[in-house]
Amino acid sequence: MNHNAQAIQQWLDDHHITEVECLIPDMTGLARGKIVPRHKYNPAEGLRLPEAVLSMTVTGDYPEQDFTAVSDPDMRLIPDASTIRPVPWAKEPTAQIIHDCVNFDGSDADLAPRNVLKRILKLYEQQGLSAIVAPEMEFYLVEVQPDEDIPLRPPVGRTRRTEAGMQSFSIDAVNEYDDVFDVMYDWCEAQGLALDTLIHEMGTAQMEINLDHGDPLALADQVFLFKRTVREVAIRNNMYATFMAKPMQGQPGSAMHIHQSVVDADGRNIFSQADGSPSDAFLHFIGGLQTYLPAAMPFFAPYVNSYRRLSRFTSAPINLSWGYDNRTCGLRVPHSGPEARRVENRLAGVDVNPYLAMAASLACGYLGMQQRIAPSEPLSGSAYEQPHQLPRHLDDAIDTLLKCQPLAEIFGEHFIQTYGAIKEAEYREYFDVISPWERRFLLLHV
Template sequence: MKASLDKLSAWLKERKITEVECLISDLTGIARGKISPTNKFLEEKGMRLPESVLLQTVTGDYVEDDIYFDLLDEADIDMFCRPDENAIFLVPWALEPTAMVIHDSFDKQGKPIDLSPRNILKKVLALYHQKGWQPIVAPEMEFYLTKRCNDPDFPLVAPVGRSGRPETGRQSFSIDAANEFDPLFEDMYDWCELQNLNLDTLIHEEGPAQMEINFRHGDALHLADQILVFKRTMREAALKHDVTATFMAKPITDEPGSAMHIHQSVIEVKTGKNIFSADDGSMSELFLHYIGGMQKYIPELLPLFAPNVNSFRRFLPDTSAPVNVEWGVENRTVGLRVPESNPQNRRVENRLAGADANPYLVLAATLLCGYMGMVGNVPPSAPVKGRGYERRNLRLPVTIESALERMEACKDAQQYLGESFMRGYVAVKRTEHENFKRVISSWEREFLLLSV
């Protein structure tokens, strides 16, 4: 711990940092924590937070008392959060020299907190480490830029770009449409470079002012940290230019949703060989079982990929999102796409996760599904050739309620993720959904007010 703090201290002093944002991710993916002067941050060697933060919903509410007090200490005690020296980032938009440091959460005995999303990902990565394997992932984050709107009853609309006009029609992969927001993206790239985020390409997606940022492939934990930081950075860059960046899964009616596509492969640590390829260069048995595991378990753990009621709007019929866990080579109409590549770069792309998913939990979930497939020798279905949207054999749950029921009953995943995490996550999402059901929508006012 001392060596870690020495490294952090040197990093902070070298950059003349005066303030540190100490943060963790809650179950919904919100960054929570404290802001501390640098000298106090180094004196305290971390921070304490109420462990109840990890059972907080997106609205700031908490789960019902019977679950709350079953999973947490009745005295609402603190957990102990320690900084990770490998998860420190500048805050380029701050007025004073500021850094954010991602922390890990422990109880007073020093045991990792079961409800911590970062600890959950570490737990899954440890399963791979025990086998002598290392997962490699490459996330792709889709999001919308929208005109700023203070009234949540008003629909979101495309912002005005450099031309002075809002975007219309479909502009997939359009360079000119992306260049409409050049000043914004120049700031975003400058800030991400200062933060050492491993960004790759920027793409204009199908929706109006819908964009995609690709990350370079790498370590899953480090990339989960980067996604958490990138979301904050993208929102701040947008606000600087008087627009909004949103990672909602389906923010605009009748427009494509926003996904987090996750490319994933696994290497053998000793040799550096991709275990998804056999010696002759063909798909290995482990690769096929990995796909089989994803097909079997993604529908069981769907709330980790689609965490909100809005997430399921991506899966409605006649959308551009895949609605099943079919797989195929170079096929974007199925949930699990295998891009053409050489044997060392063989990978599978999970196209089902929403951009609104918690990065730690969605990476943990997709890697765990594949792991359970490999250790359980789960066979995949036959690959799909041609259009896969209408395939109905391997469809996903269609509502958050049914998805939570299936997750709650998934004993195989509970064996690895722990009962406390499974119960706590399901309880948080049920509490959020109960809150959602109390809201009267504009659709109800429009069609029922004077008609029934």
């Protein structure tokens, strides 16, 4: 038995586990996999799952074209011992383990989002570098409403009232939902999810959670598990937690801002020179983001709903301007000491697959450093006054991605074509739905 499998078996023994949830993140970022009784789980062997799971749309459908073998073969799921955690809400002692998707010849399955992020991180490793990220996740608590035709509403808090107006940074407004957040913190601590700050955001019952900075793969795993955890806590408190980018009309959207820096083998931040000033690598990283983010938008705004957030004067970016401590810009450089110099990518909605969003942002920055792309001048005014520089709709974004050869080379042509086809299938399915707005204003008026 290999060391990875031995470590897993020991952990399962120590925690008296009776069931194992074997998880993989799918293309949407949802947990897929199998639940296996402990006595039937062999971590040295892993288990099997159809490869086609990696080409599913958010509705559970598939693109018209086959991007996996027509024979519908299996792939192997190999557990990553570093990801083993308890399932705090389970009635019986249960473990959850994130697995890697592997072909039977031992190679990585190229459609697996976790492998895609590993692929990008390997590019940094080959240069003697490591990327560091810190995600910030916004989400809404909403009233339970099983009828999807009825607009969402904020939930009732401990005062038996819904929030009035917008309560940015209000402590009392957060305390309205203490029953949710007390359990959330306990469950996250049990799973080793490194929560940093909880704040009330601009929207009604909109919250933001920041995670401690660290290795991108570990942080993507934490975002993946955090979303699952918060949804579970909310349901047990008779409300929903939603990570839609724009769940309610007239309310701000929800983002997942990604803070990024790069360190060398000695742990030195390469975005700063010895005298503390910005380095060429820092500027080139920004230049790469400005150049390639438009083509990578399907990773940051993956659904039709995502683009409702990216509109002028909604506290969301509409272009690729960058500036020092300028929140109107798509790319913000927060105030910090030289050792913590970083770039905050504010484009991503919280509806993203965290593995793909982090991979895409780091890939764009990597291309900028490799190609030594100079950025624009930093902006000190409002970027909301600047022209749109990003795709306005999902179908435009898909077309732009499929035409970008540098991203195809970094992500792999097979992955890019598959991802594009998945998004096209989702867009077609959405386009078949007639909205209430169309019935209200067009039914009898045109």
